[in-house]
Amino acid sequence: MSEAPSTVPVCYRHPSRETYVRCTRCGRSICPDCMTEAAVGHQCPECVSEGKRSQRPARTAFGGSRVGQAAYATRALIGVNVAVIVLSALVGGTQAIAGSGGWFGLLGSGTPLTQWGEVLGYASYVPGGEVHGIAAGEWWRLFTAMFLHYGVLHLLLNMVLLWQLGRYLEAHLGPIRFTALYLLAGLGGNVAAYVFTAQNQPAAGASTAVFGLVAAAIIVNRRLKLDITTLVPLLVVNLIFTFSIRNISVAGHLGGLVVGAVVAVILAYAPAPRRTLYQAVGCAAVFILLLAAAVVRTQAILA
CATH class of the missing domain: 1.20.1540.10 (Rhomboid-like)
Incomplete structure (x- = not known):
């Protein structure tokens, strides 16, 4: 008799690692090596990069970088x-x-x-x-x-x-x-x-x-x-x-x-x-x- 396939979620970047943590932005499962702490929960590397691109750069009081x-x-x-x-x-x-x-x-x-x-x-x-x-x-x-x-x-x-x-x-x-x-x-x-x-x-x-x-x-x-x-x-x-x-x-x-x-x-x-x-x-x-x-x-x- 064959075994039923595992239903434990795995990291989308490391399929061999089981994890129950999901990215709070995209919902994908991520292992400890892939997670970045956010204001709420954790985010995956791609969502972190996308968030940085969408942020406006900090400016001085005179508009400078x-x-x-x-x-x-x-x-x-x-x-x-x-x-x-x-x-x-x-x-x-x-x-x-x-x-x-x-x-x-x-x-x-x-x-x-x-x-x-x-x-x-x-x-x-x-x-x-x-x-x-x-x-x-x-x-x-x-x-x-x-x-x-x-x-x-x-x-x-x-x-x-x-x-x-x-x-x-x-x-x-x-x-x-x-x-x-x-x-x-x-x-x-x-x-x-x-x-x-x-x-x-x-x-x-x-x-x-x-x-x-x-x-x-x-x-x-x-x-x-x-x-x-x-x-x-x-x-x-x-x-x-x-x-x-x-x-x-x-x-x-x-x-x-x-x-x-x-x-x-x-x-x-x-x-x-x-x-x-x-x-x-x-x-x-x-x-x-x-x-x-x-x-x-x-x-x-x-x-």
């Missing part, structure tokens, strides 16, 4: 700045690192890379030589200058502040909004240096963007009703530094500060309904205004 807490954008920006100065040293020699510039000789010298990418209005490198600069069609300088530095000390001062402020702001804004803030502040500072300084005066450095981050941190904290007593002295010290040290681009620092503040207001105070749209349109408007200012300056130089 929580991925910003890992500071990936801040790390990437620091990495780009470090890579650029290494490249500058490779093409310009060891004096590009330190020992040939201002600040008691601690700054580095210019290199072919800094010449190529620094803010320069309209001038030649040597008397009677070819004219270079933004007004000569070298528009990339408005962007590349924020990643160039005259030596390790120049780089270190900016990267310390970028690391401290960048991680904080990226955690609140998310990586995309934070990167937009950084780039627009840097661009704003470079445009200001182009517009308000002599056309043969070069300028470079991440300080244009970093000044924007200082202003943004103050505005974000005000929006969140958090303390700003440690940020205001930081801003004051950097402003004193800007106005008291020779050969610093005052226009670049102040331009980055103002544009960073404007972008931060757009990101922090955009109304919750359709927040992302307002933020994108506001940032795009700032970008267009900066380009318009650069075009007007170019026309004035070439007139």
Whole structure:
């Protein structure tokens, strides 16, 4: 006589394992290796995966992704700045690192890379030589200058502040909004240096963007009703530094500060309904205004 088939339920993924536990979503039998504890009962791996796909990602108070807490954008920006100065040293020699510039000789010298990418209005490198600069069609300088530095000390001062402020702001804004803030502040500072300084005066450095981050941190904290007593002295010290040290681009620092503040207001105070749209349109408007200012300056130089 043949035995009656077993009626004990088995795991749908492991048919050799008997179980009396069922997935609370799909009702399939699951063994201990396949079950994931849920708010009510247990779920199978497929239902757990489907639930994760259907969940909306967590957002910050300003609509940014929580991925910003890992500071990936801040790390990437620091990495780009470090890579650029290494490249500058490779093409310009060891004096590009330190020992040939201002600040008691601690700054580095210019290199072919800094010449190529620094803010320069309209001038030649040597008397009677070819004219270079933004007004000569070298528009990339408005962007590349924020990643160039005259030596390790120049780089270190900016990267310390970028690391401290960048991680904080990226955690609140998310990586995309934070990167937009950084780039627009840097661009704003470079445009200001182009517009308000002599056309043969070069300028470079991440300080244009970093000044924007200082202003943004103050505005974000005000929006969140958090303390700003440690940020205001930081801003004051950097402003004193800007106005008291020779050969610093005052226009670049102040331009980055103002544009960073404007972008931060757009990101922090955009109304919750359709927040992302307002933020994108506001940032795009700032970008267009900066380009318009650069075009007007170019026309004035070439007139």
